[in-house]
Structures are given as structure tokens and as C-alpha cells.
Amino acid sequence: MLAMYQNVFPFLLQGLWQTFVISMLAIFFGSLVGAFVGLGRARGNRWTVRGFGAYVHMLRGTPFLVQIYIVYFVLPTTNLAVFQLTSFQAAVIALSLYTSTYVAEIVSAAIEAVPRGQNEAAQAHGFNGFQTLWYVVLPQSFKMMMPPMGGVYVLVIKNTAVLSVIGVTELVREANVSIQRFPSFILSVFLLVALMYFCYCYPVLRLTRWAEKKWGGLHLNV
Amino acid sequence: MNKMQRILPLVTSVVALLGMTSLSVSAQDVVETMSKTGVLHVAVQTQGPPISFVDKNGQRTGLAVEIVKGLAEASGLTLDLLDYDWKGLIPAVLSKKADFIAADMTPTQKRALKLNFTIPIFYSEVLSISMNNKGFKSWRDLNKQGVSIGVVQASSYVDMVKNFMPNATLKEFAGGGPSVAQAVASGRVDAAVMDRGGAMQYVKVYPGMQILDDVIRKEPLAFALRPDETHLLQYLNNYIRFIQTDGELDRLLAYWWNSTAWEKDHK
Numbered sequence: 001m002l003a004m005y006q007n008v009f010p011f012l013l014q015g016l017w018q019t020f021v022i023s024m025l026a027i028f029f030g031s032l033v034g035a036f037v038g039l040g041r042a043r044g045n046r047w048t049v050r051g052f053g054a055y056v057h058m059l060r061g062t063p064f065l066v067q068i069y070i071v072y073f074v075l076p077t078t079n080l081a082v083f084q085l086t087s088f089q090a091a092v093i094a095l096s097l098y099t100s101t102y103v104a105e106i107v108s109a110a111i112e113a114v115p116r117g118q119n120e121a122a123q124a125h126g127f128n129g130f131q132t133l134w135y136v137v138l139p140q141s142f143k144m145m146m147p148p149m150g151g152v153y154v155l156v157i158k159n160t161a162v163l164s165v166i167g168v169t170e171l172v173r174e175a176n177v178s179i180q181r182f183p184s185f186i187l188s189v190f191l192l193v194a195l196m197y198f199c200y201c202y203p204v205l206r207l208t209r210w211a212e213k214k215w216g217g218l219h220l221n222v
Numbered sequence: 223m224n225k226m227q228r229i230l231p232l233v234t235s236v237v238a239l240l241g242m243t244s245l246s247v248s249a250q251d252v253v254e255t256m257s258k259t260g261v262l263h264v265a266v267q268t269q270g271p272p273i274s275f276v277d278k279n280g281q282r283t284g285l286a287v288e289i290v291k292g293l294a295e296a297s298g299l300t301l302d303l304l305d306y307d308w309k310g311l312i313p314a315v316l317s318k319k320a321d322f323i324a325a326d327m328t329p330t331q332k333r334a335l336k337l338n339f340t341i342p343i344f345y346s347e348v349l350s351i352s353m354n355n356k357g358f359k360s361w362r363d364l365n366k367q368g369v370s371i372g373v374v375q376a377s378s379y380v381d382m383v384k385n386f387m388p389n390a391t392l393k394e395f396a397g398g399g400p401s402v403a404q405a406v407a408s409g410r411v412d413a414a415v416m417d418r419g420g421a422m423q424y425v426k427v428y429p430g431m432q433i434l435d436d437v438i439r440k441e442p443l444a445f446a447l448r449p450d451e452t453h454l455l456q457y458l459n460n461y462i463r464f465i466q467t468d469g470e471l472d473r474l475l476a477y478w479w480n481s482t483a484w485e486k487d488h489k
Contacts, residue, residue: 007278011276011280069313072317072319073313073314073316073317073319074317076317076318076319077317077318087304164306164307164310165306165307165309165310166306166310167304167305167306167310167314169305173307176268176397176398176400177268177275177276178276179398179400180268180269180270180271180275180276180398180399180400181271181275181276181277181278181489182427183270183399183400183403183404183423183424183427183428184403184404184407184424184427184428186400186401186404187404
């Protein structure tokens with residue numbers, strides 16, 4: 001048993017590292033793109049609202065597994081050089097797009113949730129559109145984005161487990177590969193995998209909880 | 223999962239369709255490309271020893287992998303092994319990510335509709351396993367109402383159970399051989415159908431597990447490639463015939479398949 005753990009552990013750590021790198025990159029890029037899309041959905045003109053709406057619904061309405069298939073297997077068949085992606089690149093891009101749609105919905109909902117009176121009051125004080133958004137609406141909506149964001153990030157981390165279909169050796173893949181050499185320890189290995197996921201996801205949830213407390217969470221100071 | 227199963231064939235056909243349309247634009251012989259770039263891209267699956275796995279040193283090895291290594295060496299090419307999940311293998315070769323698939327894929331007639339297969343490299347025996355206390359002697363005892371049989375999802379064993387044991391209940395498991403063996407050991411299924419390589423592994427590590435008498439069928443194993451790659455097919459067949467006659471394949475089979483000699487070096 002101990003020998004098995006000694007043998008398997010370094011491989012699992014390698015997988016955890018891959019899971020960590022891909023999910024962190026996806027969370028970073030997904031949040032950036034998502035914030036932009038969310039802002040466009042809540043405050044843009046008719047065309048950005050419709051265009052970004054189509055983007056969000058198309059990605060949220062299809063399974064992630066199909067999305068990574070398309071990014072990795074279908075796009076390269078166009079023979080365009082820009083789509084000749086490695087497994088790692090395809091994984092980060094697909095997961096970032098996926099993340100961005102969830103972040104966008106949270107951002108736009110949080111902006112919409114700021115009472116209309118806040119906007120009107122700002123405009124009455126002579127703020128222009130950008131100033132209203134930057135000084136009045138965003139600081140308040142930011143507090144409301146925190147709790148659901150933690151949930152989305154954890155979802156993204158756990159979704160990396162699907163990436164093995166395009167040849168990414170993340171944590172679950174490393175576990176499956178290691179089990180081939182120790183078939184009777186399947187339960188112990190997956191228990192260890194679950195523990196590793198927990199050790200990664202739990203701090204992320206704590207962090208958002210901490211941010212929520214620090215910056216006020218759902219309660220508006222109106 | 224049902225939803226995915228319905229969508230996957232669709233995606234695969236889209237991949238295939240796009241792959242074909244792009245081919246008409248730039249028809250280039252893949253063997254020519256290989257000799258120009260000096261790299262051989264091969265899709266493998268980590269289905270487990272002794273066919274294809276990652277050994278204790280983190281090196282990818284196994285019978286299928288060693289055959290491909292020999293091919294690359296004989297051709298003076300660098301080998302680029304791409305590791306995919308079972309579901310990713312056929313899309314990988316159709317979308318040209320890989321030149322061919324070196325896995326334990328059985329050239330079934332249905333697969334041959336979509337893919338080209340090399341001549342069989344060797345034949346694997348399909349067996350059944352169960353726990354001693356179930357009282358089965360041969361796989362023929364499994365063909366009864368109320369007996370459940372586990373197999374790897376979407377493997378050729380699915381059809382085999384349906385054909386040879388129509389009265390039994392079939393259960394498919396994702397996650398490869400180890401999860402099927404675990405299902406047998408924990409009593410989730412009464413028996414399982416798999417190849418000899420896997421079965422020999424599992425009866426060793428699970429006390430009370432046994433291989434049932436009689437071989438269900440012999441299955442040819444071959445490499446798979448895109449249907450239009452005739453030069454590549456000849457190139458691969460040429461190598462297979464070569465190692466079949468010069469004794470190299472017999473040496474590999476003796477080490478990986480017909481004995482457990484590989485275990486002390488790699489396990």
C-alpha cells in the first residue's frame with residue numbers, strides 16, 4: 001500500500017500541477033473576457049447586447065465536452081495556421097471561453113441589480129455615463145459578484161477533468177494511467193485524487209468568502 | 223452521459239466531413255510530409271499493460287508502443303506520441319492531429335466503414351473472468367437470465383456479449399479495464415469480458431478472481447488510419463510484414479504478451 005502511494009504520488013502531483021496551471025489561466029482570461037462581455041450585455045447598445053447575448057447562450061447551451069472537441073479537432077480542419085493548436089493551448093482557450101460566459105452573466109446581473117435610483121442620483125449630480133458606472137454602479141455590483149464567482153471558479157477547476165479527451169494529462173488522467181499499474185488500488189487512488197481536488201478547491205471557496213466579508217458581500221450600503 | 227453519447231457521433235461526423243472537404247483542397251501524401259518534417263505523429267491510448275501504459279519510471283511503453291518505436295527507428299523518424307482518451311482516438315486521426323492510431327483497436331466491420339486498418343499485427347484472445355464463489359466454470363455458463371456481465375464502454379466486447387451471451391445483462395463501464403475488474407471484485411457484476419492481457423493482470427491482484435475456461439473468440443489487432451492514406455497503409459503493412467518474418471515481432475510478443483517478463487522491468 002505504502003509502496004503504491006510512493007510510486008503513484010509524484011505522478012498525481014504532476015497531474016495536479018497541470019490542472020492548476022490550466023484552470024488558473026482559464027480563470028484569469030475567462031474573467032477578463034467575461035467582465036468585458038458582461039459589461040457589454042448590461043450597458044452596451046442594442047447590437048452589443050444581442051451579439052454578446054448570442055455568444056453567452058451559445059456557449060452555455062452546449063456541453064463543454066463538445067466545445068473542446070470543436071476547438072481541438074474541428075477548427076484545425078479549416079487549415080488556418082491560427083487554429084493549429086496544441087492540446088494545452090486548446091484546453092486553455094476552450095476553458096477560458098466557457099468560464100467567460102458564466103462570469104459575463106454574473107457581471108451583467110450584478111450591474112442590473114444596482115437600484116435604478118443610484119444611476120439617477122449620479123446623473124443628477126452631473127456624472128456622465130462612464131463616471132456613473134465607474135464611481136457608483138461598479139463598486140456596488142462588485143460586492144454582489146463575489147459569492148457566485150467562487151462557485152464558478154470551482155466549477156471550472158473540476159471541469160478540467162474532461163480535458164483528457166484532447167490529450168491533456170491532468171489529475172484524473174494521471175490517476176487513470178497510474179491505476180493501470182495498480183489495478184486493485186483503484187479506490188485508494190481516486191480517494192487521493194478527491195483529496196487533492198478538495199485541497200485546491202476549498203481555499204478558492206474560502207478566498208471568495210473572505211473577499212465577500214471584507215468587501216461587504218450581498219448587502220448594499222444604501 | 224446519454225446526451226453526450228448522442229452528440230459524440232455528430233461531432234465525429236462533422237470532424238470527418240470537414241476533414242474530407244479540406245483534403246480536396248490540399249491533397250498531400252502524409253508519408254511525404256513525414257519524410258519532409260522527420261516526425262511521425264502517432265495517437266496512442268493508455269489502456270494498460272501490456273499493450274500501452276506508462277511504466278514506473280514515467281516512460282510510455284508496452285507492446286503497441288514498442289512496435290511503433292521500432293517503426294520510427296527503422297524509418298529514421300522522430301516519434302511523437304499523442305496520448306488520448308479512447309473517445310479522442312478516432313477524431314484525432316480523422317482531424318489529422320495524428321497520422322495513425324496504435325492502440326488495441328479491433329478492425330471491426332463497422333469501424334472499417336470510417337477507417338483504414340493495417341493487416342493484423344497479432345491476435346488477442348478474449349476471455350471472461352469472475353469470482354470463484356460465483357460457481358461459473360466456462361464463459362458458456364454466463365449465458366443465462368439474471369447474470370450481469372461488465373465490459374469497457376464502446377469496446378468490441380459489447381457486441382461480443384450481445385452475440386455470444388444474449389441472455390445475460392450487459393453493463394458498460396467508462397474508465398477502462400481497472401474499473402471493470404473492480405466491478406467484478408466488488409460484486410457489482412457477476413463476470414466480465416476482456417482480453418487475456420488484462421485478465422492475467424487482474425486475477426493476480428484480486429484474490430478469489432479467476433479466468434473462466436474456453437476462449438470466447440480470437441480478435442485481430444491492427445493499426446488504424448484515415449481511409450484515403452494508401453501510401454501510409456502500404457508503409458505500415460510493409461513494416462508489419464517485415465517484423466513478422468525477421469523474428470522481431472515474435473521477440474516482442476514473447477516479452478510482452480505471452481509471458482510476464484516485462485513486469486520486473488516496468489511495473
